[in-house]
Amino acid sequence: MFSKGLTFLPLLATTTTALYKPLPLIQAVGETTNVTILSSGINRTYLICIPPKYDGQTLTPVIFSFHGGSRNASQQQELSQFSNPDFNDFAISIYPQGIGETWQGAGNPDNGAHDVRFTNDMINQLESLYAIDPARIWASGKSDGGGFTNRLACDQALSQRIAAFAPVSGAFYVDDVAIPCDPDTVAISCDPGRPKIPILEFHGYKDHTIDYFGNKSRKGACVPSIPHWAQEWAARDGLSIANATTELPATNDTLIYTFGLGEDTGLVTQVTDLNLGHDWPSLVDVGDAQTADFDATPIIMEFFKKHSLA
Structure with missing residues (x-):
């Protein structure tokens, strides 16, 4: 349910969360509100959904969910289902508009x-x-939004404010290399501001929009293959590029590639649905072309719960 929009100017950050912070008057638990904020001199907007467990005093996590190209914030809310209390009843969900x-x-x-x-x-x-x-801010996104999620993970400052990242069907364009490129070996520029960035990615093996095997030239940039992209993150996080391969329970077509050992097991994880295209994995129709044999969102939520900033 949508209520009236809110307009705010950017404010200085604060980590003082012991004070009681009730919702603005036109916001309510379980409802979605469109918010306008001035950023870089431009009025920008995002949707915010307040979870059932928000009480204004308990420290509450935040999930950013970035829409794909030619999509919008409302469609991403429906697609990613982070506002669905069956999947998430405790974290504020944010759907920015590009x-x-x-x-x-x-x-x-x-x-x-x-x-x-x-x-x-x-x-x-x-x-x-x-x-x-502030220790439990997480980011996800689909396609171009997944690529932007990856950009945030690679950013010196934002990688220190966001605890974990979960792109879906990510468009991980690389534009600082010669075209055509080799998707399996292309150098991927990335300079996060902290070590051991948690990354979980979902991709359809039959994705022909952001091809699982990459693209030598798309939109004037290189698209790395998903295996290469995942191995690069493993190496960047100080893990072996070797992985453990298992099948996602209750499916017969989805593989989990887990990087890391010991306490770092799964720090980088890539999930491949062998029968899925350019879609957000979901058991029900959420606005993409096809459904899957599993829901990605609860898996993302469990991944997020494991990771917070020190």
């Missing part, structure tokens, strides 16, 4: 957005207005 329905980064060089700063401004605002747990 300028021109795209996100800053390779593959979208001309959209003029400062989306990294926009994300930082949203976090500052949320910490100022709500009882937010």
